[in-house]
Amino acid sequence: MVQRWSGRETRLLREAMRMSLRDFADHLGISDRAISKWEAGADHYFPRPDSQSVLDTALARASDEIRRRFAEALGASDEAPSATGAIAVNSHKFVPVFIGVDHARRLGAHMTVGTAAGWLESSLADVDHPEAPTCTLHVFACGVAVFHIIQPQEPATLSELAVWRYRSYASDLKWARAKIRDLLDEDHPHGPNPEYVLSLYWLTSSPWTGSEYDTALRLLSTPSVLVDRGSPDGPVPLDGSVEETLLANGLDHPDIVSFGVRGVSTGYAGWSGVSYASVSQERSLTADELVGCELAVQALWCFTHQVQQRVEEGQDPSMPDRYGWRFLRAAYSRLSTARAQETAQHCLMREAIMKTSGLADRLRAAQDALRESAD
Template sequence: MTTVQKWTGRETRALRHALRMSIRDFAEHLGVSERTVSKWEAGRAAVQPRPEMQSALDTALRRASSEAVTRFCAAAGDELPAPVASAAGDYSIQSHKFIPAHVGAAAAKNLAELPQAKLRPHEWLHVSAVTVPHPDGHCTAHIFACGVVVLHLQQELTPTRLAELAAWRYASYEDDLPWAARQLERLLSDQPDSQAAIPEYVMSMYLLHELGCRREDLDNAVRLLSLPSVLVNRHATPRAQPVPEHVERTLLAEGFDQPAAERFGIPGVSVGFATWPGLAYHPISPERALTPGELVSLEIDVQMLWAYCRHIQRAVEEGRDPVMPQRFGWRFLRAAHSRLTTARVQETAQHCMMRQAAVTTSGLPERLVQAQAALREAETMSGRVGA
C-alpha cells in the first residue's frame, strides 16, 4: 500500500494525472471546486491542502487501481516515500464514530459564529463545522442550527482479526463519551445560554478497504463489522475480550443468523450491512461504489435527528411539555421524515438502498413520528393557554 506523509500541490497533480482525470473531474471526485484544485497545483510543493482534504486524497490514492498507483509513484518521483506494505492478513478499516448531543438552538447559533467555524454544504439544513483535536484520529464537530452537535471521529485501523476491532470498539467507547463531553464543554464554555450537553451513545460505521480474510468470506466479514458484538466476550473482566480465533474463522466461513441486519449494495459493486449498532461497507468496485462522503453525510444527518428526537422524548418522559424553536417544531420534523424516507428523482439506486437500510435500522422513522406528535400537542396546549 502506497502512502503519502504530507500532500502538497505537487503530489496532488501527480495523482490527478495518474488517474487520467481533468481538473474538473478530479475536483468532483474529491468533492471540491475546480478553483481549489488549480490553486493546489499552481502552488506545487509550497501548498498543502487542509487536513480534511489530506484525508480525502489518502482515500483517493487508496482506491486507485494498481496501474494508477504505479503511474503516481513514477510521476511523484524521489520525493515520495517508499511504499509501505501491510502485514500479510491484516485488514485495512476506516472507523467512523458519530457522537451527538443536544446543546440548544441558541448555543448552536453562537458556535456557528466562531471564527474557526466553516459553513458546511447541505441540501436542506444550515450546518457549520469546527475541527476538534483528538490524540488518535481526526474529529469534526458538525453544528446544526436546530441545536444538535454531532462529533464525527475518523480513525484508521489495521487489525489482524475482526475480533480485535470489536474488542477495541468496546474499550474505546468507555473513553469516547467522557472525551466527547469534555470537548463539548470546552466548545460551550463561552456560551452563556448553553445547557449541559451530555452525549449518550456512540454510533459506528466501518469502511472496509483491504481484506484480511478469504474473498469468499467477504459478505460475512462485512456483516460481522456491522454487528461486532458477536465477536467479543462482553462478560470478561476488566474489559470485553475478543473471541478465540477459531470462533471467528467459523463465523466468517459459515455466517450467523441475524435478521436485524439490513443488506444494501449492488453485486459486483459493493457489499453493505446496516444494523442498530452500526453500518459497514466495502466498495468492490470503488469507481462505481458509494463514496465515503455519501455514507458519512447520511449518518451525520440520521444521528442529528435521533438526538433531537431523544431530547423531545426525554422532556415527555419527565412530565414536561417539549419546547423547541418554532422553525424547528413539528413541521421541521415532518419535512425531515419525508426527506429521509422518500426517494429522490436524482437519487441513485445504491444511495436509495443505503438510505433505507440506515434509516430503518436506526429506528428513526418511529421516533420522528412520536416527536412530531409531542410537539404538535405541546403547541396546541400552548395555544389554548394563550387563548
C-alpha cells in the same frame, strides 16, 4: 448505482420491472424506438442527460422489490474481490450531543457553514482528538452537535477490532463530554452529555474471499457477537474459534440489512453501525455520501431523543417554532422519499440506515409530541 447507463443495464431494468419494450417506453414517456436503440447499444454507454436522467428517475421511483431484482440482475459476479492482504478499515465514529438552539447558534457563528445530506443546516470545524488524525465537529442549527472521528485501523482479527471499538467508546464519550463543555464554557454537572457512539467502517483491504468476505462485512456491522462485554476487566474477545466458525459458516442476523449491489459494492447496516466496501469504485457510493447520511440521521436521532426525554419526564417538549413539528415533518419526508436524481444504491443505503436506526418511528412520535405541545 448506475452513473452511466449501458444498453445491457437498460434492458435489465426493463426486465426487472417485467415490462414489454412498448410498456417500458410508455412508462418512461419516451418512444419505444429510443428504448430499442439504447438496448441495442449493448455495452455502449449513454451518458447523455436525456437517457441517464430518465432511467435514474425511473429506478429511483421503483418499488423496493424492483430495485432488489435489478441489483441482483446487474451483478456480473457472485464472488467477492480477491484477497488483498491484511485487514484495513477506516473507522468513522459519530458522537452526537444535544446542546440546544442557542448554544448551536453561538458555537456555529465561528465555524464554516455546511450542510449534511445536502439539506440539513449545519456548521463545522476541525477539533483536536488525542487518538485520531481527523476529527470534525458538526453543529446543527436545530441544537445538536456531532463529533465525526476518523481513525484508520489495521487489526489482526475482527475480534481485536471489535474490542477496540467498545473500549474506545468509553474514552470517546468522556472526551466528547469534556470537549463540548469546554467549547461552550459549560462546566456544571448537568451540562451537555453525549450518550452513545455509532460506527461506520469502510473496508479497504482484507484477507477474505467468497462467502467469508460477505460474512466479515456483516460482523463489522454487528461486533457484539465477537466480544464478551460482561467481563470484569471490560470488553474482551471471545475465543478465537468463534470468529473462525462464523467466517466459515456465515452469520444470519435478523437486524442486519443489506444495501450493497453485487459486482459494485458490499454494504450492511445494523443497530450497532454500518459497514461498506467498494468493489467497483466508479459505481459505488463515496465515503462522503455515507458520512453525510449518517450525520443527518444521528443529528435527528439525538434531536428526537431529547423530545422523548422531555415527554418521559412529564414535561411538554418545547422547541423553537423553526424546529417544531413542521421541521420534523420535513425531515421525515426528506429521509423517507426517493429524490428524482438519487441513485438506486444511495436510496438503498438511506433506507437501510433508516430502518435499522428506527429513526422513522422516532420522527413520527416526536412530531406528534411537538404538535400536541403547540396546540
